[in-house]
Amino acid sequence: MTIKLNGKEITVAPGEMLIEAARRAGIDIPSLCYAKDARHKSSCMICAVKDCRTGQILPSCATVPAEGMEVDAECPEVIQTRTLSLELLLSDHRADCEAPCRVACPGNFDVAMMNRLNEQGMHVEALELMRNTLVIPATLCYICNAPCEKICRKGTVGTPVAIREVKKRLVAQTDLNAIVRPAPNGQKAAVEGSGPASLSAAYHLCKQGFEVSIFEKDSAVLKNYIEAEKVPEDILQLEIEVIRRMGVNMQCGKAQMPDPSDFDLVVSPQTKSKQPARMVLEGYRMVTKNTESTESTDKPFNSTFSRFNDSEKKSLLAQGGSSGCLYCDCAGKAGCRLRRLATEYHIKNPRYAKNSISEALHRQKIKDGLWFEPAKCIKCGLCVYNSDDGFTFKDRGFKMKITLPEENSANIDARLADLCPTGAIYKINA
Numbered sequence: 342m343t344i345k346l347n348g349k350e351i352t353v354a355p356g357e358m359l360i361e362a363a364r365r366a367g368i369d370i371p372s373l374c375y376a377k378d379a380r381h382k383s384s385c386m387i388c389a390v391k392d393c394r395t396g397q398i399l400p401s402c403a404t405v406p407a408e409g410m411e412v413d414a415e416c417p418e419v420i421q422t423r424t425l426s427l428e429l430l431l432s433d434h435r436a437d438c439e440a441p442c443r444v445a446c447p448g449n450f451d452v453a454m455m456n457r458l459n460e461q462g463m464h465v466e467a468l469e470l471m472r473n474t475l476v477i478p479a480t481l482c483y484i485c486n487a488p489c490e491k492i493c494r495k496g497t498v499g500t501p502v503a504i505r506e507v508k509k510r511l512v513a514q515t516d517l518n519a520i521v522r523p524a525p526n527g528q529k530a531a532v533e534g535s536g537p538a539s540l541s542a543a544y545h546l547c548k549q550g551f552e553v554s555i556f557e558k559d560s561a562v563l564k565n566y567i568e569a570e571k572v573p574e575d576i577l578q579l580e581i582e583v584i585r586r587m588g589v590n591m592q593c594g595k596a597q598m599p600d601p602s603d604f605d606l607v608v609s610p611q612t613k614s615k616q617p618a619r620m621v622l623e624g625y626r627m628v629t630k631n632t633e634s635t636e637s638t639d640k641p642f643n644s645t646f647s648r649f650n651d652s653e654k655k656s657l658l659a660q661g662g663s664s665g666c667l668y669c670d671c672a673g674k675a676g677c678r679l680r681r682l683a684t685e686y687h688i689k690n691p692r693y694a695k696n697s698i699s700e701a702l703h704r705q706k707i708k709d710g711l712w713f714e715p716a717k718c719i720k721c722g723l724c725v726y727n728s729d730d731g732f733t734f735k736d737r738g739f740k741m742k743i744t745l746p747e748e749n750s751a752n753i754d755a756r757l758a759d760l761c762p763t764g765a766i767y768k769i770n771a
C-alpha cells in the first residue's frame with residue numbers, strides 16, 4: 342500500500358503502524374508511550390500527525406494507514422500538539438535533570454557524581470572527575486564564593502553539603518607518583534599566561550597528547566591571577582605539580598611569547614569572566630569542542646522544581662550518605678527521551694504549574710542496581726504492559742499513579758529501564 346507523508350509517497354507493509362512506516366522511510370516521528378515490538382497503549386500524543394483530508398490529529402503509533410491516506414508530520418498544528426503534550430507531561434514532573442549545585446557552579450562541575458564516587462570509596466575516580474572539570478579544584482575552593490553550597494537542596498532540610506571540604510579532602514589524597522602522562526600526539530602547543538584559563542587550556546591540551554609549554558611573564562605560575570594569600574601554599578604547589586607531572590612545561594619570567602612557527606598550536610586565553618571557576622571552564626572550551634556546554638545554543642532542557650514540601654522534608658531529613666548529599670541530579674538522564682524531546686521542542690519554562698502528587702527524590706530500590714523514581718514517571722504504562730506481576734496502575738483520574746508492590750520486585754527485568762522513556766526506571770551501581 343502507498344500513502345503520502347509530508348507530500349512524498351511512502352510504502353506501508355501489511356499490518357504496519359503509521360509510525361513505523363514513517364521511520365522506515367527516514368521520517369523520525371518521536372514517541373514516548375510507544376516502543377517497537379513492546380505492548381503499549383497510546384496516551385502521550387507525542388507521535389501526533391495530521392490527517393490532511395479530515396484535518397484530524399492522530400497518534401501515529403496507533404494508526405493503521407489506509408490506501409491513499411495523506412499525512413503531515415511537521416505542520417504547525419502537529420508541532421503545537423507535541424509541544425502541548427510535553428508541557429503537560431512536565432507539569433507533573435517533580436524532578437531535577439541536573440542538580441542545582443551543578444547548575445549554580447560557574448565551572449559546571451558535577452558535584453553529585455563526585456559525592457557518589459567518593460561515598461563508594463572510588464577516590465581516584467572522584468579526583469579525576471574534579472581535575473578534568475576544575476583542573477585546580479582545591480585552589481578554587483579557597484577563592485570561589487561557592488554558589489553550589491548556597492543553593493544546595495540539602496540546606497533546605499538540614500545542613501548544606503560542605504562541597505568545598507569534600508573536594509579539599511579528596512585533593513589531600515593525591516598520589517603524585519600515580520600521575521600518568523597522556524600518550525603523545527606528536528604536536529607541540531604554547532599557552533600564554535598561567536591564570537586559571539591558561540592552566541585549564543594547558544591541562545586539556547596535554548590530555549589530548551600535545552607537548553604543552555606555558556609561557557608566563559611573572560616569576561611564578563598562577564600567583565599573578567588569584568588572591569594568593571587566600572590559598573595555602575602547599576595546596577597551590579600540589580595542584581601545580583599535578584599539572585607539571587602531566588607533562589606541562591612551565592616557563593616563568595618570560596616577557597615574550599616564543600616564535601609561533603615553532604608550535605603547531607598557540608593559545609592565548611582571553612576570558613570575559615573574573616570568576617576563577619568560570620575562567621577554568623572557558624579555558625577548557627577554548628581547546629575542546631564542548632558539546633555539554635551550559636550556555637550553548639542547544640542547551641539541554643533542565644527540569645527543576647522549586648522547593649521541597651513538608652512531607653518531602655520529613656522523609657529527606659534522614660537521607661544522604663556521609664556527605665549528606667541527596668543526589669538531586671537525575672541518575673536516569675542519559676537515556677531520557679522526555680528530556681531530549683523537551684530540548685528539541687525548545688521547552689524553556691513549561692506553561693503549566695507543577696501539579697504533581699509524587700514526592701521528589703523518593704526512590705524505590707527494585708533490586709541491586711535497578712531503581713524506580715515515581716516523580717519522574719509519565720504514566721505511559723510501558724512498564725505495566727510489559728511486566729507480568731510487576732508494575733501496576735493505582736487509583737484513577739488525576740490521582741492515578743504507577744506503583745511497584747514490593748513483592749513484585751523480583752519479577753522485574755532490568756530491560757524495563759531501557760523501555761522506560763524517562764529516568765523513572767534506571768540502572769545505577771549504587
Ligand code: SF4
Nearest residue numbers: 437438671674677764
Ligand atoms: S526523567 Fe528526564 S526530564 Fe525528568 S529529571 Fe530525569 S532527565 Fe530530566
Ligand code: SF4
Nearest residue numbers: 442493494666667669
Ligand atoms: S544535596 Fe547534593 S546534589 Fe543536591 S544540591 Fe546539595 S550537593 Fe548538590
Ligand code: SF4
Nearest residue numbers: 718719721722724761
Ligand atoms: S515508570 Fe513505567 S509508566 Fe512511568 S514512564 Fe517509565 S515505563 Fe512509563
Ligand code: FES
Nearest residue numbers: 374385386388402
Ligand atoms: S501516543 Fe504515540 S507515542 Fe504516545
